[in-house]
Amino acid sequence: MHRFFLPPENIGKSRVRFPAETAHQIHAVLRLRPGHEVIVLNNGGQAFRVRLEDIRPAAVTGIILDEIPLTGEPKTHLTLFIGLTQREKFEWVLQKGTEVGVSAFIPLITRRTLVREIETAHNKQGRWQRIVQEAAEQCGRGRIPEVHLPLELPQALDYPWPGPTLRLVAWENETQNGLRQILQHLPEQPQQVALMIGPEGGLSLDEITQAQEAGWVTCSLGTRILRMETAAIVGAALTLHELGDL
Amino acid sequence: MHRFFLPPENIGKSRVRFPAETAHQIHAVLRLRPGHEVIVLNNGGQAFRVRLEDIRPAAVTGIILDEIPLTGEPKTHLTLFIGLTQREKFEWVLQKGTEVGVSAFIPLITRRTLVREIETAHNKQGRWQRIVQEAAEQCGRGRIPEVHLPLELPQALDYPWPGPTLRLVAWENETQNGLRQILQHLPEQPQQVALMIGPEGGLSLDEITQAQEAGWVTCSLGTRILRMETAAIVGAALTLHELGDL
Numbered sequence: 001m002h003r004f005f006l007p008p009e010n011i012g013k014s015r016v017r018f019p020a021e022t023a024h025q026i027h028a029v030l031r032l033r034p035g036h037e038v039i040v041l042n043n044g045g046q047a048f049r050v051r052l053e054d055i056r057p058a059a060v061t062g063i064i065l066d067e068i069p070l071t072g073e074p075k076t077h078l079t080l081f082i083g084l085t086q087r088e089k090f091e092w093v094l095q096k097g098t099e100v101g102v103s104a105f106i107p108l109i110t111r112r113t114l115v116r117e118i119e120t121a122h123n124k125q126g127r128w129q130r131i132v133q134e135a136a137e138q139c140g141r142g143r144i145p146e147v148h149l150p151l152e153l154p155q156a157l158d159y160p161w162p163g164p165t166l167r168l169v170a171w172e173n174e175t176q177n178g179l180r181q182i183l184q185h186l187p188e189q190p191q192q193v194a195l196m197i198g199p200e201g202g203l204s205l206d207e208i209t210q211a212q213e214a215g216w217v218t219c220s221l222g223t224r225i226l227r228m229e230t231a232a233i234v235g236a237a238l239t240l241h242e243l244g245d246l
Numbered sequence: 247m248h249r250f251f252l253p254p255e256n257i258g259k260s261r262v263r264f265p266a267e268t269a270h271q272i273h274a275v276l277r278l279r280p281g282h283e284v285i286v287l288n289n290g291g292q293a294f295r296v297r298l299e300d301i302r303p304a305a306v307t308g309i310i311l312d313e314i315p316l317t318g319e320p321k322t323h324l325t326l327f328i329g330l331t332q333r334e335k336f337e338w339v340l341q342k343g344t345e346v347g348v349s350a351f352i353p354l355i356t357r358r359t360l361v362r363e364i365e366t367a368h369n370k371q372g373r374w375q376r377i378v379q380e381a382a383e384q385c386g387r388g389r390i391p392e393v394h395l396p397l398e399l400p401q402a403l404d405y406p407w408p409g410p411t412l413r414l415v416a417w418e419n420e421t422q423n424g425l426r427q428i429l430q431h432l433p434e435q436p437q438q439v440a441l442m443i444g445p446e447g448g449l450s451l452d453e454i455t456q457a458q459e460a461g462w463v464t465c466s467l468g469t470r471i472l473r474m475e476t477a478a479i480v481g482a483a484l485t486l487h488e489l490g491d492l
Contacts, residue, residue, distance in 0.1 A: 072470045096476050101468075139470045180487075222347075222492035224318045224385045230342050233476070234483045238492075241426070241484055246468035 002030060003039040003047075003137045005144055016040050016050055016062045023060040026052070038062070041137075043144050045070060073142030074245040077192045079104040079165075082232050083199030084115040084150050087124075091131055093232045098135035098145050100237045101246060105132070106159075107150035112201030121150045153207055156196070157214040165192040167216045170235055171208055172225060174218040179235070182219055183242035195239055197232045248276060249285040249293075249383045251390055262286050262296055262308045269306040272298070284308070287383075289390050291316060319388030320491040323438045325350040325411075328478050329445030330361040330396050333370075337377055339478045344381035344391050346483045347492060351378070352405075353396035358447030367396045399453060402442070403460040411438040413462040416481055417454055418471060420464040425481070428465055429488035441485055443478045 010017045018026060026032045034055055040048045040062070047070050050062035082093055084107040094105055105128075109116055128147040136144045151159070168182065196216065203211070208218060221235050240246045256263045264272060272278045278298055286296045286308070293316050296308040328339055330353040340351055351374075355362055374393040382390045397405070414428065442462065449457070454464060467481050486492045 096473075099470055099472050099476050100480060101470060139472065141470065222487075224345055224347060224387065224492075226345050226385065227342075230345050230479070233479060234346060237480045237483060238487055241468075241487070246470075246484075 001037060001039050002026075002032070003041060003140065005041045005043050005133055005137060008042050008044065011040065011042050011048070011064075014064055015053075016048070016064060018060040018062070020058045023056070023058050026060050027055055027057050037065070039068065040064075041070075041142065045073075045142060047142065070142035072140035074101040074103070074240055074243075076101075076190065076240060076243050076245045077103045078236060078239060079106060079192070079194045080232060080236055081106045081108045081151075081156055081194065081196040083108050083110060083113045083197065083228055084121065085113070085199065085228065086115065089229050090115075091128070093229050094128055094131045094147065095135045096233045097236055098132045098141065099139040100233055101141075101240045102145055102236050103143070104146045104148065106148040106156065108153065108156055108196065108199070109150050110153045110199055110207055111204055113199040118150050125149070153210070157211055157216065159194070161192060161194075163192055164190070165194055166190040167194045167196070168219045168239070169196040169203070169208070169211045169216045170198070170221050170231055171218040172202060172220075173208075174220045176220070177218060178220050178222070179238045179242055182217060183239065189243060193239055193243070195235050197228055197235060200228050247283060247285050248272075248278070249287060249386065251287045251289050251379055251383060254288050254290065257286065257288050257294070258310075260310050261299075262294070262310060264306040264308070266304045269302070269304050272306050273301050273303050283311070285314065286310075287316075287388065291388060293388065316388035318386035320347040320349070320486055320489075322347075322436065322486060322489050322491045323349045324482060324485060325352060325438070325440045326478060326482055327352045327354045327397075327402055327440065327442040329354050329356060329359045329443065329474055330367065331359070331445065331474065332361065335475050336361075337374070339475050340374055340377045340393065341381045342479045343482055344378045344387065345385040346479055347387075347486045348391055348482050349389070350392045350394065352394040352402065354399065354402055354442065354445070355396050356399045356445055356453055357450055359445040364396050371395065399456070403457055403462065405440070407438060407440075409438055410436070411440055412436040413440045413442070414465045414485070415442040415449070415454065415457045415462045416444070416467050416477055417464040418448060418466075419454075420466045422466070423464060424466050424468070425484045425488055428463060429485065435489060439485055439489070441481050443474055443481060446474055 040050045049065040052062045054061045080102045132145045286294045295311040298308045300307045326348045378391045
């Protein structure tokens with residue numbers, strides 16, 4: 001069934017009103033008709049089964065049939081720090097990362113990061129947010145992941161976490177600590193996990209040292225050298241898998 | 247250090263001769279110079295440290311310094327059956343799948359497969375093989391994965407395996423059997439594993455039934471609906487991860 005995240009103000013007690021953009025998608029792209037059922041999410045942890053009622057090019061309304069349980073949203077809040085890179089690759093990580101279960105993306109700027117202009121990132125914010133929303137709707141997430149503005153490494157390392165957070169940084173020279181070793185020997189299931197993936201050139205040795213001094217744990221993603229985008233998706237998937245949250 | 251797979255006939259007892267294409271890459275692209283060291287692999291399980299000697303545009307030779315241990319090659323032989331699809335997406339799976347540790351790729355044609363012409367696949371064979379070789383050199387594999395010609399589902403289901411093979415088919419309606427449940431309760435570590443990922447539209451119910459009747463085990467890749475290319479990479483990574491082979 002098609003799923004749509006709607007702004008809370010569009011969701012009433014018994015009826016929903018789809019915004020123009022979504023209405024166009026329903027009417028012209030998906031060609032849904034009155035009587036068709038869809039799922040509406042409020043991005044606040046609720047999902048509703050909705051029967052489409054009135055369908056016009058720019059205005060669609062529906063009747064809420066019932067609230068349905070939210071599935072597809074991991075318990076663990078996983079934040080992925082990923083080196084800012086060329087558009088295609090970065091947007092690909094946003095899409096796949098959302099499918100895999102990442103809850104927040106923070107573009108990272110390090111010494112070897114290819115793309116450095118924070119300004120352009122500002123302009124891309126809207127496009128990035130649309131990519132993760134669409135992916136979240138497609139793969140069955142209960143909430144839309146957040147895409148933050150880029151951070152330089154020092155700010156990223158000292159990120160002000162709301163609560164206790166397990167902070168992992170993938171490092172190709174880490175041969176001892178695999179994700180399983182780390183995640184299966186925790187005193188308790190972490191509520192929040194941060195995973196940092198360096199840029200194409202990797203993090204430099206002293207950047208890794210800075211991370212360790214800031215309390216980040218270096219981890220291995222296996223014996224093979226993964227490209228940054230592969231490391232991001234595989235690392236996120238393995239983390240949630242090990243926490244029983246994939 | 248740069249790594250190159252060479253045909254066995256180019257690797258002598260004490261010297262190696264790089265084929266024209268590789269020679270061009272070394273000379274013009276990577277701009278390596280005499281005295282530089284590279285790693286040469288024979289795709290037969292051996293790797294050698296080689297010092298470049300004579301470098302010309304179309305002919306490069308090197309001296310074998312010593313044989314070095316092969317790392318980066320999984321013990322488990324994982325065959326990935328993946329629905330034939332549009333070029334970019336398919337080649338992306340070849341590249342990432344090689345990084346993750348897939349040993350053989352078999353393009354699959356099912357009822358809902360988007361791309362169906364086996365002929366075009368014939369022409370692409372060479373290009374596909376170059377993609378996996380380059381990825382294998384980059385990520386540190388010891389062998390080049392094989393890319394087979396496409397198979398229709400019935401042939402794929404009855405594939406003549408050389409030995410006992412655990413055959414898994416990812417299915418979105420499988421809610422009980424996760425990869426961990428399956429892989430952690432095996433009598434012994436499987437030498438060969440096959441993982442089948444359906445096309446964009448998924449496998450039909452009776453295609454799944456055919457698979458089960460042929461002895462394939464349906465498995466879940468988690469609660470979220472992954473796109474086929476994401477399912478292929480995440481499924482392959484989790485399989486090797488669970489077998490301690492990533």
